[in-house]
Each structure stands twice: as C-alpha cells, then as structure tokens.
Amino acid sequence: MINLLIDKIKEQNSPIVVGLDPKVEFLPECVREKAFKDFGHSSKAIGEAFYEFNKGIIDHIYDVVPSVKPQIAMYEQYGIEGLIAYKKTVDYAKSKGLVVIGDIKRGDIASTAEAYAVGHLGQVTIEGNTERGFDSDFITINPYMGYDTIKPFLDVCKEENRGLFVLVKTSNPSSGDFQDLKVGDDFLYERVAMKVDEWGQEHMGQEYSYVGAVVGATYPEVGKRLRELMPKTYFLVPGYGAQGGKAEDMAHYFNKDGLGAIINSSRGIIAAHKNPKYEQFKNEGFAMASRQAVLDMKKELEEALR
C-alpha cells in the first residue's frame, strides 16, 4: 500500500492528501437544503449531506490527488448516522482508486488495539463469513502506550498490506506540552521518532516503510530534524494552510528523492467554495472549487520544492 501510494504520488506529481473533514458550515446550501428536505433536521440529514458533499469532491479530485484523509471525529460527532457517512466515504473514495488514510488516532492495550486494527484495516470472521468494518488503507495511531499497543496494528498491516502513520510531532500549539519535553539530550518526539524508525524496519515496502509518521507542518525545523531521524519513514504532514504551515517550509519534510512526505490540506480544499478567490464556483460548483484549490496547492508546492 505504501508502494501504491508512492506510485500514485509520482504519477500525479502530487504529494497531497485532501482532508475530508466536513462541518455543517462548509456545506453548500444546495447540499444542505436537499438533505434537510429529505430527512428533516436530523443527524441522518447531516450524514447524508456529508456523504453527498464528499462524493462531489471526490469525483472532482480523484485524478489529481493520490489520497484522501477523512477525520473520523467529524462524523463520530453525529453518532451512528455520522459513522455511516464515514464508512460510505471511505468505500466511495476507494472505489475511485484513492488511497484512504483513516484519521482515527486510536491506541490501546494489546487485545483492544487488535480490535481497532481489525475494524479499520482488517476483517472480522463470523463463523467463516468475513466482513470489513471501516475499510481504510492507512490509519493514524497514538504511541503514548508503547510498543505492545503498536504491534497488533503492525501485524494486521502485514497481513493486509496496509499501513500506519504514528503521531510523532503534531501540528497544534500545545503539542510541545509533552512532545517537547527533554529526555536526556533528546526531545520526547525524537525518542518516539527513533522507535517509529525501528518499528518501520519490521515492515518495509520498496523504498519506504509501512509505518509512517505524523509530523506537523507548523514546526518546519522539527520536520527537518525528524527527516534525518526517520529516513525511510513517510511523513503525513497536517497543518498546511489554515493552521499556518507554509509552502516554502515544506521542503524540510521531503527527502532528496523528492519523496517522503504527503501534505494534508482540509479546509483550504473542501471549503474552497466559501473562499472569495473561488467565487465563480460557489454553491453547486463547490466541487470544482475544491479541484481548483488542489491544482493551486499543487502549483504552490511544486514552486516551493523546486
């Protein structure tokens, strides 16, 4: 799966992942009103609207980005109906050939981690019948509980040819509260990075490992240091655009081969139709606005990485 992701990045020359993190205020009026008309002012309506919104965007971007990253919390917030929309979004994105990164940030002790791994990357067997819960290609996971909570995810990844992105240094302002604590001469995030590098050696693809790292766009100097510490690790880089990450800093996150990072943008792409810059695409044209925003981001990155 990491090989496929890299092939698609090369083919499209597009190290971009689009965060499918819908909010009600991002919905164009046409999508919102249709859902309310069909299902009332209910979570079912929101779920339907989120899915229609995502579907429109996917249809207009699947040939210019390799990957999407739905943030499960935005769906989980609306309970079961929201999670149905999450599942449908994952399945639809895969049907269009996109690599799906489920942004779920799970983590728990062994048997529980195994359940999450099976639910999001694997399959359950019920008296010989198999079913897949949420069928993503990669998921994000939290390392705080240590190796035996990572191992079950690794095992399922090996079986299923899927991958992980482990939180190392996150993009938020308080990420330093614990991640930046000094452990001997290292920052905690460096210690986590060394472990991610080690875990990744257990499951290598062609050039990069199946165990990636989440490294926030908002700390480019840290990105540079982590690039050295984890040469074979793909970086998932959140925090570009709305959170403050700048194109000119993104070079730090890449290796000399031009690979090694995939930059996430969510609001900047999916809510582009609300941006005066893309006014010609507003309301029904929302998905065209997302496509244009992707093409603009691609250009920005190309220039910055040249």
Added chain:
Amino acid sequence: MINLLIDKIKEQNSPIVVGLDPKVEFLPECVREKAFKDFGHSSKAIGEAFYEFNKGIIDHIYDVVPSVKPQIAMYEQYGIEGLIAYKKTVDYAKSKGLVVIGDIKRGDIASTAEAYAVGHLGQVTIEGNTERGFDSDFITINPYMGYDTIKPFLDVCKEENRGLFVLVKTSNPSSGDFQDLKVGDDFLYERVAMKVDEWGQEHMGQEYSYVGAVVGATYPEVGKRLRELMPKTYFLVPGYGAQGGKAEDMAHYFNKDGLGAIINSSRGIIAAHKNPKYEQFKNEGFAMASRQAVLDMKKELEEALR
C-alpha cells in the same frame, strides 16, 4: 457526575467498574445461537448478541456496582452494527442508573477534540434540534497532544456536568516505552500527572475533580507515587485480575478517606460463566455468574483495603 459516582461508590461500598468488553468467545451458547438464528453469521448478529449479553449482565449487577465501562474498540471492530450495540449498551446502562465510562481513548487537535467531546459527552444541534451521539458520563482520553487537545473536552464536561479519565500510566507491559522516560528528575508519567492535577483544578466537584486519571493496577508502586501527586484526582484502575493486578496492592490507589479509585475488571466479571469456579451458573445463568464474581471481587477488595 463525579459527585454522583462517589455517592454511588459510598452507598454500595463498591469501588468497582465492570468493563463491558464483549468478545465472541465470551458469549454463552444460548445468546450466540439465538443471534445467529435471527440474523445469520453477520456483524448484525454479533451486535445483537453483544447487546443481549451486556443487558443480561447489567440487569444482574446494576445494584451492586456504581459503574460500567464499555470498551468501544470491541464494538468498533464490527463496524456500524457493533457501534449500534455500543450505543444501545451505553443507553441501557444509563437507564438502570449506572455511571457509564466510555473507554474510547480519543485525542486530537482542538476542533477535532471538540467533535469527539460533543459526540460522546455532549450534543449536536441541527437547526435547533438536539441529538446525542454516544451519551456517556465519562470518557477516557489520551494526553500525548497536549493541553489544547484536552481543553475542548473540559469545556464540554463543564457544560454537561460530565468527566474525563486521562491516560497517565497504563497497565500494559510496554507502557514504560515512553511513559517511564526520565524528564529531568521525573518520569514522563509524573509530568503528565502534574498536568492532570492542574487541569482538574479547572473543574472541581465536591471532593474530587472531574478530571480523573487512568493508572494501571499492574504498577502498584507507581500507583502510590501518583496518589501523592494527584490527591484530588479520581483514579480509574484497569488491569485487575486477568492482567495481573492483585487485591492486596489496591490500597496504594486509594486516599485515606477510602475514596479516590475505582477498580476495573472486565473478563473476570463478564466471562465468569466460563470459569469453573462459577460452574453452577453456566450458559443461561451467565449473568448470575457475573453478579457472583462482582460480589466476590467486592469482598476481596474489602478485605485488602481494611
């Protein structure tokens, strides 16, 4: 909600939380076969079986324990149908007066954390209509990403009079990989504990704070140290029984007032009917086995804490 939890613990003299973490192999034959007959070999059958199993147990323990803790991963593994069973379990437990601790170990950047908080402790508003996704009283959360990822949970807790248990020192063997790293003279888990104590001061109940801590039963010396560092923090203590935590060590986790900790047992209670010790209650009597296992655990703890 922390006040209610403490009142119930005092009233029942039972500092016990039952982990509702069903697995197919824990199901009594009668429950499993009925579900397969009604719904085939499908995740819907498993969801139904999990719910019927939990309901039976809840009916037989709600007057002898204050609280239950469903582990969402065991349900999420079976996708949407599993999560429907999780939701129904939470709702049913609340209808019987139990305090529900959703063991979800979520954590993410601000707006995303807010979505999790709303989905599990709060409510969404859809054009004036409100709905609750997964309506638990407490949830467990992961601190690795720092304060701004905790704050949205705190805000919803204040509004809704609900609470949190933050992972501090977990019960698993590799918990030390990061949690035991030395930061200056402290272990990382001590630094996290100091923060939990500080965050708790923002949201105090009568004697204890609404911000609890997860402290594993398997490291009693650590429990003792953390008890000193977080005097006003309620401890959720997993790892009792099957994972190795012993009754005689539990005194370390309590304050002089006899309060301050709630000990979780999952397998030991819910799979008691598979234990030769409770053979008289096997199959249809599964819930009576759970009740007896709770009463035995209560006695064990009483003796150990005397």
